[in-house]
Every structure is written in C-alpha cells, then in structure tokens.
Amino acid sequence: MVIFLTKYKIAVIPGDGIGPEVMEATLYVLNNTNLNLEFIKAEAGLSAWKKYGNPLPQETINTIVNTNACLKGPTQTPPGPGTFRSPTVILRQMLELYANVRPFKSRKGVPSIHNNVDMVIIRENTEGLYTGLEYIIGDAAMAIRIISKRASERIARFAFNFARREGRKKVTIVHKANVLKETCGLFRGICLEISKEYPDVLCEEMLVDTAAMKIAMIPQIFDVIVTTNLFGDILSDEAAGITGGLGLAPSANIGDKYALFEAVHGSAPDIAGKGIANPSAMILSATMMLKYLGEVDVGKRIEAAIDSVIAEGKYTTKDLGGSAGTMDFAKAVVEKLNL
Numbered sequence: 001m002v003i004f005l006t007k008y009k010i011a012v013i014p015g016d017g018i019g020p021e022v023m024e025a026t027l028y029v030l031n032n033t034n035l036n037l038e039f040i041k042a043e044a045g046l047s048a049w050k051k052y053g054n055p056l057p058q059e060t061i062n063t064i065v066n067t068n069a070c071l072k073g074p075t076q077t078p079p080g081p082g083t084f085r086s087p088t089v090i091l092r093q094m095l096e097l098y099a100n101v102r103p104f105k106s107r108k109g110v111p112s113i114h115n116n117v118d119m120v121i122i123r124e125n126t127e128g129l130y131t132g133l134e135y136i137i138g139d140a141a142m143a144i145r146i147i148s149k150r151a152s153e154r155i156a157r158f159a160f161n162f163a164r165r166e167g168r169k170k171v172t173i174v175h176k177a178n179v180l181k182e183t184c185g186l187f188r189g190i191c192l193e194i195s196k197e198y199p200d201v202l203c204e205e206m207l208v209d210t211a212a213m214k215i216a217m218i219p220q221i222f223d224v225i226v227t228t229n230l231f232g233d234i235l236s237d238e239a240a241g242i243t244g245g246l247g248l249a250p251s252a253n254i255g256d257k258y259a260l261f262e263a264v265h266g267s268a269p270d271i272a273g274k275g276i277a278n279p280s281a282m283i284l285s286a287t288m289m290l291k292y293l294g295e296v297d298v299g300k301r302i303e304a305a306i307d308s309v310i311a312e313g314k315y316t317t318k319d320l321g322g323s324a325g326t327m328d329f330a331k332a333v334v335e336k337l338n339l
Contacts, residue, residue, distance in 0.1 A: 007036040008293055011064045015073025016045045017267025018277035018326075023073045025279035025330035026286050032334040033298050035290075040067060044087040045075025045267075056087040064095070065258065069289050072262040073282065076269065085132060088253075088262065092125045097253035097260055098151060099158045100125040100229075101288070102236045104219075109311040110244035110320060117243050119222040122162060123232020124155040124187075125253060130229045147183040147228065149190060156194035158254075159226035163201045170202040171195065174211045174227035174235070187228055208235070215239055240264060247277075247319050250284035252292065261289040275325045278317040280306055283333065305336035 012027070014020040030037055042060040049055040055075070064070045070091075077086040091097065105118045133144040156173075163171050173191040177184040188205060195203035206214070208231045214221060215238050227235065240249040246265035253260040263281035271277055283306060290299035309315055315332035316322030324332070 007038060008069070009038045009040060009067040010289070011042050011060075011067040011070040012039045013042050013044045013060065013070065013072040013075070015267060016047050016076040017074060017269040017272040019045070019073030019075065019267055021272070021275060021277050021326050022263065022279040022282040023071070025326050026071070026282045028327065028330045029283055029302060029333050029337070030286055032337060033302070035295060035298060039071075042070075044072070046078070048087075049084055055084045056090055061091075061094070064091070064260070068293060070258070070260040071286060071289055072260055074263060074265060074267040076267040088260075089130055089132070091260060092253055093131070095255055095258040095260070096126060097255040097258060098124060098126045098154055099252075099254045100232060101162070101252040101254060102232075102239070102249065102264060103288075104236075104239040104243045104249065106243055107248065107307055107310055109313055109316070110248065112244045113242045114219050117219045117239075119219060119225065119239060120162070120166075120168070121225045121227070121232055121236050121239060122155065122159045123227050123236070124151055124229050126229075127151050128229030130233075145180075145183050147187050149186065152187045152190040153194060156191040156226060157197075159191075159224055160194060160198040160201055163224045164198060168201075168223045170204065170223040171198075172211070172222060172225045173203065173205040174208050174225055174231055175205065176208050176231070178207060184228070191226060211235060212238060216242065219243075236264065245319060246281065247317070248280050248284070250281050250288055252285070252288045254292065259289070259292050261285040261292075275327065276318055277326050278319050279326050279330055280310070283330070301337060302333070305333045308336045309333050 014023045040063055042063040044056050044060050075087055100123045103120045106115050127146045129143055129145050131146050135142050159171050175184040175188045177188040240246045249264035251264050263285050287299040287302045309332045315324040315328050
C-alpha cells in the first residue's frame with residue numbers, strides 16, 4: 001500500500017544574529033518528522049539590507065505568497081530615524097496578517113515567578129500606533145493611532161473563534177477606553193458586540209494597566225486576551241517574563257490567506273555564532289505552524305518532546321540553567337520524538 005503524504009512548501013527566513021542557529025535547530029527537528037516538507041530559503045532583515053540595500057527584497061515576498069506558510073527567524077532593525085522599518089511589521093501589514101497569537105504557559109523545569117499559567121494573548125496586528133504614521137512638527141514629534149471598525153471586528157471574531165476551537169472558556173478584552181475614548185472606545189464597543197455571537201465563551205473587559213498588574217500578580221485568571229497592537233506587544237513580553245523568558249515564547253501572525261511564524265525574542269547579536277542560543281521559541285513557533293497546516297498531532301508531539309527535554313534538564317541551554325548547545329537541545333528533542 002502506497003501512502004501519499006501532503007507536501008508543504010515552507011518559506012524559511014533564517015534572519016539575523018542567532019536567527020540562523022535557532023533556525024538550523026528547528027529545521028533539524030522538522031526534518032525528523034514523517035512530514036513531507038520542502039523548505040525554500042528567503043532573506044530579510046539587517047543582513048538583507050547590507051547585501052541588497054533592502055531589508056525585505058521582492059523575491060522574499062514572492063516566496064512567502066507562493067508557499068503554504070513562512071517560518072521566520074529573528075531579524076534586527078536598527079533604532080532611531082533614518083533606518084529601515086521592521087520587515088516583520090511590513091509583512092504583517094502587506095499580507096494582512098492581522099492576528100498575532102502568543103501563547104504563554106508554565107513548563108516543568110523552567111524557573112518562573114508563577115505556576116499553572118496557561119494564557120494566550122491575541123493582538124490586532126496591522127494598525128494602532130504601529131502603522132508608522134509619525135511626523136515632526138516644529139519641535140514636537142507626533143504619531144497617529146488608527147483603530148478601525150473592520151480591523152477590530154476581525155480580531156475580535158478571531159479571538160472568540162480561537163477560544164471556542166481550543167476549548168478555552170474566557171476572552172478578556174483589554175483597552176484604555178476611559179482615557180482613549182474614541183480609539184479604544186471603538187475597539188471596546190466592537191469587541192463587546194462581537195462577544196454576543198459567542199454565548200458559550202465568557203467575556204470580560206479590563207483596563208490595560210489593570211491587566212498588566214494582574215499578569216504580574218495573578219496570571220492564572222487569564223485564558224485568552226484580545227487587545228490592540230501596542231498594548232498586546234507590551235503585555236506579551238510581560239507574560240513571557242513570568243513564564244521563563246522570551247527564549248520560550250513562540251508566536252504566529254495569521255491572516256485569511258497567509259501566515260508567518262516566528263519566535264518573540266530578538267536576534268541577540270551578543271551571543272550570535274556561539275551555538276548557545278535556546279531554540280525552544282523557534283521550535284515552538286514551528287509547532288504552531290504545523291497546527292495551522294492541520295498537522296496537529298505532530299505539533300503536539302514536538303511540544304511534548306520539548307517539555308520532556310526541559311523537565312529532564314540534561315540538555316538545556318544556559319538561560320535555562322544548563323550547559324547544552326543549540327543543536328544539543330534540538331538533538332535531544334528528536335530523541336524524545338523517536339521514543
């Protein structure tokens with residue numbers, strides 16, 4: 001009997017700094033599954049800018065739109081005026097990857113402030129203050145915050161659909177409508193209206209400063225958070241901080257046609273080339289990609305293997321208290337997969 005496996009074409013952007021190292025580890029794990037995966041390399045970030053004078057070459061965009069998903073390593077964006085915009089932000093807006101999904105959970109063997117945390121932050125990904133509409137007027141700088149009905153509706157519906165599909169019980173709408181009455185007011189009102197379509201999912205609302213405090217103190221009360229772009233970015237790093245750090249934080253950028261998966265952490269140029277970076281976030285991002293592609297069981301198996309390696313503690317990287325290298329960790333994950 002011949003079994004025909006679905007072939008998936010995956011755009012792979014190694015990125016900058018530790019990006020190529022954690023991507024190598026991730027592809028090693030993926031290549032040791034029974035999936036039929038074709039990886040197509042593309043370039044973006046500081047390295048692409050130095051090479052082509054463009055941080056996001058058109059060829060890279062063409063590759064992404066002609067594959068099933070994109071797996072992206074961290075890219076470096078120089079701070080300050082006169083430099084290029086983040087390729088990730090550009091791709092989110094260009095491809096309408098409107099839903100940024102970031103799961104955070106306590107893992108055995110990971111030093112963390114809290115136990116029994118299992119939350120997902122879903123943020124609107126295409127507008128807010130991250131549209132980059134900034135101006136200098138005299139001796140002042142001004143930014144425009146855009147919150148639209150269309151974007152608010154689709155992220156609210158995405159969050160409630162996600163909660164229903166994943167068997168989660170509650171969605172918390174996070175905003176600052178008591179001060180930002182028009183922009184957050186619009187976002188809040190639309191989310192509350194959409195929530196009426198999901199009577200099986202509990203809905204609550206919370207001011208962003210209150211949410212920040214409660215994530216720090218009692219994160220176990222959260223299930224799914226839906227919020228605007230900047231608020232979600234900040235709260236996500238806080239949530240990572242209480243569950244072991246950015247080295248364990250994966251993410252997905254999902255739209256109606258395309259999807260991009262990347263680790264939350266940066267390019268860490270200070271440890272690049274040393275082979276000591278923790279690849280967990282990148283590998284976990286790949287598991288999110290597999291679930292998006294419909295390969296849920298394989299994604300769950302890889303995540304379980306990561307949890308097992310971390311809990312065992314023999315092949316963990318320096319940030320997790322061990323001394324293993326990036327590829328040592330990846331090889332240990334594959335060994336667990338093959339048990």
